[in-house]
Amino acid sequence: MRVLGIETSCDETGVALYDTEHGLLADALYSQVALHAEFGGVVPELASRDHTRKLLPLIDEVLAEAGMVKSDLDAIAYTAGPGLVGALMVGACTAHGMARALGISVLGVHHMEGHLLAPMLEDEVPEFPFVALLVSGGHTQLVDVAGLGEYRLLGESVDDAAGEAFDKVAKMLDLPYPGGPQVAALAERGDTARFRFPRPMTDRPGVDFSFSGLKTHTLTTLRTLERDGALDEQSRCDVARAFEDAVVDTLVIKCRRALQASGRQRLVVAGGVSANRRLRAALDTALSKLGAQAFYPRGRFCTDNGAMIAYAGARRLALGQRTDTLQPRPRWPLSELTPPVA
Structure with a gap:
């Protein structure tokens, strides 16, 4: 057909x-x-x-x-x-x-x-069942997938999706649209030790997400730097890196919890944010410790x-x-x- x-x-x-x-x-x-x-x-x-x-x-x-x-x-x-x-x-x-x-x-x-x-278009195809992390501009969801059309929502964002948070932080940093890849590129030059932003909702059980508070924390940090006359190019890179690290860590923690709670050994990651290089590396490392495997679509x-x-x-x-x-x-x-x- x-x-x-x-x-x-x-x-x-x-x-x-x-x-x-x-x-x-x-x-x-x-x-x-x-x-x-x-x-x-x-x-x-x-x-x-x-x-x-x-x-x-x-x-x-x-x-x-x-x-x-x-x-x-x-x-x-x-x-x-x-x-x-x-x-x-x-x-x-x-x-x-x-x-x-x-x-x-x-x-x-x-x-x-x-x-x-989408990952089923690749050479290595994930078999059912699996957990799916759908992470894009408008959605951040963890879904238990038993088969085609057999979907059970495990958790989702209660406010901004991860992609929305990336776009809004990009505006704070005066980066062009679309913001996600721009923030990731700026973060490449950031100092990982300068700032540590909160990992929202990781201190409570469950696999729901919230990125609104992280977005506000980022804005507050930028305004403080600006007020003190310290918002130079390196500071912008450092803030971008701290924000990206917080998002990545949060997603990894919730994915690990979802896999452990469901007993699944496969994770499918899809949506625009799934192209993030740091997210893929962190998930691969975390899942290898669980004996699990992540599957991604190709970049395009x-x-x-x-x-x-x-x-x-x-x-x-x-x-x-x-x-x-x-x-x-x-x-x-x-x-x-x-x-x-x-």
């Missing part, structure tokens, strides 16, 4: 073609970072309009790369939610329109299920992309699941998903 995947949940237009027998055939991604950079964040109306401009050319590009035409497709999968409603509508309308014209199946995919399954599949939607859609389409109505869901808890009925 050849499945075209369409991702338009936020500020990246992703398209991919996945074959259930031969794997990923082609993928393309257009990022709107330059479009939104001057505003310091995503402008929903601009995002929707840019998806409209870019989606069809990207579909043509992916089909050409795979040496195929639209009539070679067996099904189309698209991101139905969660995300920006206007952006979701672009992908949903395009998918349903194409599917009807071609007389093929169409399926709306949960964006976070796409991220959760950490952010939003069409490949993860094509793959997730293919898994469900192969078991007979279809979407009959065009109904994007800007808010869609992962816990509402159920296993497809074969």
Whole structure:
């Protein structure tokens, strides 16, 4: 089965073609970072309009790369939610329109299920069951995954997600959008011994997260340095490093707890923040001590992309699941998903 995947949940237009027998055939991604950079964040109306401009050319590009035409497709999968409603509508309308014209199946995919399954596009595939850390701009969640669609939420952020905290700290440090990679780059030159920021909610049981207080602590530190006339370039690097270390340590501690509580031996880490080099190194070290293993998507599949939607859609389409109505869901808890009925 050849499945075209369409991702338009936020500020990246992703398209991919996945074959259930031969794997990923082609993928393309257009990022709107330059479009939104001057505003310091995503402008929903601009995002929707840019998806409209870019989606069809990207579909043509992916089909050409795979040496195929639209009539070679067996099904189309698209991101139905969660995300920006206007952006979701672009992908949903395009998918349903194409599917009807071609007389093929169409399926709306949960964006976070796409991220959760993204490591399965790699050579070393994690087997069910496992614990998943979904860590992106809008989500920080730990999920126990017994199988496809069998998801139990173990913990999540009670305020800012980790990715949101990175973006907000980037603004405090006068770094350009998107903030996460910029903070990580600045932290490379930071002194690990100068500041130690709190590791929020690690002194209490459970695996929920909170990054709002850490964000406030970072702002207070910067304001104190500025007041004392000590906010030079090295201080900015040191603050960035202290913040990143606190986020990484917090995520590692909660992942370790989740694995121990669930009895799982595999951890899947996905979402934009999963590309963070220091997070991966810290998780690999911590999990090796538990006899557990972490699985990650390749760098370009950490952010939003069409490949993860094509793959997730293919898994469900192969078991007979279809979407009959065009109904994007800007808010869609992962816990509402159920296993497809074969």
